[in-house]
Each structure stands twice: as structure tokens, then as C-alpha cells.
Amino acid sequence: MIQFFQVYKTYPGNIEALADISFKIEKGEFVFITGPSGAGKTTLLKLIIRAERPDRGEILVKGRNVTRLKNSQIPFLRRGVGFVFQDFKLLNHKTVYENISLVLEALGYKKREIPKRVRQILRVVGLEERVVKQTPFKLSGGEQQRVAIARALVNTPSILLADEPTGNLDPGLTVEIMDLLEKVNYLGTTVVVATHDTNLVARYKKRALPLYKGRLVG
DSSP, rough: OEEEEEEEETTTTTEEEEEEEEEOOOOOOOOEEETTTTHHHHHHHHHHSSOOOOSSSEEEEEEEEGGGGGGGGGGHHHHEEEOOTTOOOOOOTTTTHHHHHHHHHHHTOOTTHHHHHHHHHHHHTTOGGGGSOOOOOGGGGGHHHHHHHHHHHOOOSSSSEEEEETSSSSSHHHHHHHHHHHHHHTTTTTEEESSSOOHHHHHHOOEEEEEEEEEEOO
């Protein structure tokens, strides 16, 4: 599903973000990318969706070499990959419904199909329909993260990437969100979670790819 072959990424100032990264994630796996702040976790996720390009190496996503994609092909790659951010990146001037439906509108879904899909994905992430007319800032942190996950999943992607999805949540909400991601994985989505929280890795007992200063150390 996702393969890296000797991938290198350096930022201006000779900052080595990733060096000699090779791994394979199979379809349907749940994998943690672990490491402290600055280890290269976010860069690795950005490379998967071609938000960044490697300096060297090859990256395959669902059999396609994303390092060789034309710019016009990148949106098609991203349609099959959901992305959940640590800071949610919800539009606070839009309702929950609008935050989620905007994704479907951008992808050209028919207007009559959108309400049904929004309701379905809200049920999947455990949110009551009452929240659809509310704006995100009126919701709890856990509810906001569920909305962010719903937005990432509404187009039924085969891969879900989550960058520190519980970094701003208390321990109770952290478990709720991780249990939700585990449920999503159980339903067939390949899930990749970047986290610095070693307790999560110990609790959920999934395969981990540990990064330290841009290199795999496990």
C-alpha cells in the first residue's frame, strides 16, 4: 500500500529531515510512526501525499510512484488519502456540516448525495446529528477531532494519515480518538499515525516505525 525506498529529504540550511528511509506498509495495516519532535514524522506523512518531494529515493502509494507524478495528478492521489491534523484545521466560520460537505463539493459529488454521506460519516465517528448545525468552536476538543476525522473519511479513502491526532487532548479523549482510529482500521482503511506518545504504542500494540533525527532506528 505504501513503500519507501531509500528516501532522503533535506531542507534549506542543510537540515536533514529524513535519511535513507525504507519501509513497507501493507493494505489494511495500522502503523505508528514514532519519535520525538523534530524526528521527521510530519515530513514523512507529507511525502506520502506529495505535499513535499524527496531529494532522493522512490515512494509508492497504492502502486503509483508519487515522486514522478505531474502536478495535475496530485489531486487524484489525495482523493484516496485522508489526512487528520493535530490542530484540526477546521473552518470555524462554517458549520460542522459545511466543513465536511465542502470536501464532497470539491470532488464533484451531486448535491442530493451529500447530506446522506455526511450523516453516515458522523455516525461512524460517533457524533450525534445535533452537531451538524454547530460551528466547531462550540464543540469540545474531542468532538472537534472527531469532525476532523469525519472530514478525512467522508470520501472513503483507502489510507488515513493522522499527524499527532491526540497531541492536544487529555488522556481520556486520547483513548476515545485512538479507539475510533482502530475502528476505522477494522473497517478496512489502512491507518498511519504519527505520534511522540510511547504510551499509545504500548497500549495499542501495533507495528511501529521509530524515527530519530530523520533515520529509522528500529
